[in-house]
Amino acid sequence: MNLMAIDIGGTTIKLAYWKNGQLTNEHAVDTPKDLESFYQVLTKEVNQAKTAINAKGVAISSPGAVDQKTGIIGGTSALPYIHNFKIQAELEKRFSLPVTLENDANCAALGELAAGSGQGCNSIAFFVIGTGIGGAMIMNQRIWHGAHLYGGEFGYMMIDNDQLSSLASPVASAKRYNERTVKNFTGKELFEAADQGDAIAEEERDKMLHSLAVAIFNIQHSFDPEKIVLGGGISNNPELLPLLNSVLAKIVKKVPAAIMPDLALCQLKSEANLRGAVANFEQQH
Structure with a gap:
């Protein structure tokens, strides 16, 4: 399945396409300062992925204590605006695609398990x-x-x-x-x-x-x-x-x-x- 992969950081957001079992088109954008700008940047990137590779989902690595049962990012990070509300559901509504969220350290571990x-x-x-x-x-x-x-x-x-x-x-x-x-x-x-x-x-x-x-x-x-x-x-x-x-x-x-x-x-x-x-x-x- 082709995906949009996103790694949210305090300074930059890294993005890539997942196609044919490989990460391609890796690039980065400055992390927005507010939630609405954050939505706009990610929605634009996801829409481009839909056109470029027919992306069928969005895989996100995020700071904070991600609760996969509720779709809420708890804890704290350099981006207070992403915390303590049902952000996964909101992103799925805006992208019209399934979205997964996982803590960044957990994602790094899963990456090493899969290919490192x-x-x-x-x-x-x-x-x-x-x-x-x-x-x-x-x-x-x-x-x-x-x-x-x-x-x-x-x-x-x-x-x-x-x-x-x-x-x-x-x-x-x-x-x-x-x-x-x-x-x-x-x-x-x-x-x-x-x-x-x-x-x-x-x-x-x-x-x-x-x-x-x-x-x-x-x-x-x-x-x-x-x-x-x-x-x-x-x-x-x-x-x-x-x-x-x-x-x-x-x-x-x-x-x-x-x-x-x-x-x-x-x-x-x-x-x-x-x-x-x-x-x-x-x-x-």
């Missing part, structure tokens, strides 16, 4: 490592939303009396480093400084890696997925997997009968949300 590092798996845990820590859990090739739509919200995990998002985010780690050194490093620069022997950078990087490794170990031994896939900007760093595996190996040695998690980096990068939105549509229809 999770191919062939029935279960994966997916980490989004960025400004905070987000994620998704997939069981039997389906998103596990949880009773309160908190499935995969790994950033809320408490480690050493602090939240994982505060401990394992490269942004938070760089902020701690900058407060200690009066510098203005990014997370990437923090890793580079640690490689060059900066003792404070090493300490902050090691704290980040240890916290993330503990969270991964705990998820492996509670959820027990076949793979744990790591996404976010830091997944482009070739050091990440070797460093994490080294820390994990030390933790595993301390626990009798523990297993070593199978880590992988995300493959789809910027296409993951669009591909996952399509996978979600195909699961529902």
